[in-house]
Amino acid sequence: MGFLRIVLSSLALRVMAATATYLCVFFLGRWLGPEDFGRFATVLSSVLFIMTVIALGVPMGFLRTTGELRATDRLDLLQKVIRRASRLPLRLSLVLSLLGVFYSVAMVWFEPEVRFFERPLALIASFMLLPFFLMAELNASILRGFDRIAFALGPRDVLWRLSLLPIGYCVSQTFAPGTQFFPLLLVSIPVLGGLVAMQHHLIKSELAQITETTVPSEESSYDVALWSKIRPVMRRLWVTNITAIGISNLDVIAIAIFFSEESAGPYFLASRTASLVSFTQNAVVVALGPRLSASHFSGNFDRLRSDLALGATLAFVPASISFGILALYGDVVLELVGENFVPFYPILLILAGGHFFRAITGASGLLLNMTGHEVLSVKISVLALFIAIVTIGLGGYFYGVTGVAIGVAVTMVATELTVYISSRIVTGYDATLIGSVGQLIGGRGISDQ
Numbered sequence: 317m318g319f320l321r322i323v324l325s326s327l328a329l330r331v332m333a334a335t336a337t338y339l340c341v342f343f344l345g346r347w348l349g350p351e352d353f354g355r356f357a358t359v360l361s362s363v364l365f366i367m368t369v370i371a372l373g374v375p376m377g378f379l380r381t382t383g384e385l386r387a388t389d390r391l392d393l394l395q396k397v398i399r400r401a402s403r404l405p406l407r408l409s410l411v412l413s414l415l416g417v418f419y420s421v422a423m424v425w426f427e428p429e430v431r432f433f434e435r436p437l438a439l440i441a442s443f444m445l446l447p448f449f450l451m452a453e454l455n456a457s458i459l460r461g462f463d464r465i466a467f468a469l470g471p472r473d474v475l476w477r478l479s480l481l482p483i484g485y486c487v488s489q490t491f492a493p494g495t496q497f498f499p500l501l502l503v504s505i506p507v508l509g510g511l512v513a514m515q516h517h518l519i520k521s522e523l524a525q526i527t528e529t530t531v532p533s534e535e536s537s538y539d540v541a542l543w544s545k546i547r548p549v550m551r552r553l554w555v556t557n558i559t560a561i562g563i564s565n566l567d568v569i570a571i572a573i574f575f576s577e578e579s580a581g582p583y584f585l586a587s588r589t590a591s592l593v594s595f596t597q598n599a600v601v602v603a604l605g606p607r608l609s610a611s612h613f614s615g616n617f618d619r620l621r622s623d624l625a626l627g628a629t630l631a632f633v634p635a636s637i638s639f640g641i642l643a644l645y646g647d648v649v650l651e652l653v654g655e656n657f658v659p660f661y662p663i664l665l666i667l668a669g670g671h672f673f674r675a676i677t678g679a680s681g682l683l684l685n686m687t688g689h690e691v692l693s694v695k696i697s698v699l700a701l702f703i704a705i706v707t708i709g710l711g712g713y714f715y716g717v718t719g720v721a722i723g724v725a726v727t728m729v730a731t732e733l734t735v736y737i738s739s740r741i742v743t744g745y746d747a748t749l750i751g752s753v754g755q756l757i758g759g760r761g762i763s764d765q
Contacts, residue, residue: 329470339478346653351578355497355577356500357581358577361584362569364449368557371450398458402454406450406454413444442501445504455516464518472512475511480500487503553693555698559700567720570720571717582650582659583720585653585660587663593668597674600631607623608620627678635676642668666725670725670729673732677732680735681739684739699731700731703726703731707722709723711726
């Protein structure tokens, strides 16, 4: 029941995050000019992808490591892992942020006729957001390891997005269309910074409790061997995460670059609407990651089977309902935002189909990453990224924006099918609904044979 409570809490937060996103899309799409809204969509996608690249796999590594240290009663090492692993990503984010700001200022100084709010200056200045996104991601992964799901997902995904509404309204009333994006970004950064500081304070409290209640292990000196073990895992998870985030965001970036920012905004809405089909699966993954790692490394295979069955159920059933609703009323949903969004209804259906197939495969990818098969997961991820680049490029060249969506859907289906087959072979567990329930009843799996 503890796991179910965590999953339901995660699901509730995902619903709140989706609601916050829709409120932002609905109102900012109406208040901001088409270019400004397109920049908003493009920058969110760009910053998220760049953050994933410079994170170097550390967030997912924290999840995996926390579960392993929990299972082996060595949580006293966690603080040292956090400090050492997060050092380089934070430095990279600060360097990129400063370079973006300095370049923007230099462009204004040497080319006064170029207004600071216009492209590409507004996009370059968005690098100011990068360090705060990275810190929020690192903090969230640590708090997820402690089962503090609300404080992990709430600050950036819910509270910060909701704060964009009053900020966006004030900006729309103060600045003319075409100059609204940068003020919106600039004012929102301190808000995110305050929320990140709150997360950091909570993490310090959790680590202080561990120090007080945990007997130091023999490896508390944090020897080189432990770090040598953790670092390769983080690199492998890094490649896997880059592929997942890239497939979710490269399409928006490509449309903004090769087509227009005005098209990027409606496509962004269609993409995020389609992702609602698999958002319950994402909620399950948030809670399931540390438990799968802990169950595997402690040899508790009965709990692993039970968690897979529950996770598959919570992923598939809502996904079926969501896909049916979007198929019937997706055009109505788009029309609520604006008539210019309705032509993107076919794109919505194409992307929703890809997400539905993803929900069918359950937590297959997570199962690979949390049970020591990161090398295989990396190979699949590299293949998936190659497929994404090829299909998005060819689809966009021959069929325009719709072709980009087709490329994304084809990539999702091919990737998830490969991941499912691979995890089924190497772990013996079936993460789909029918397969996981059948194994729970039969008690089968390679790990405990």
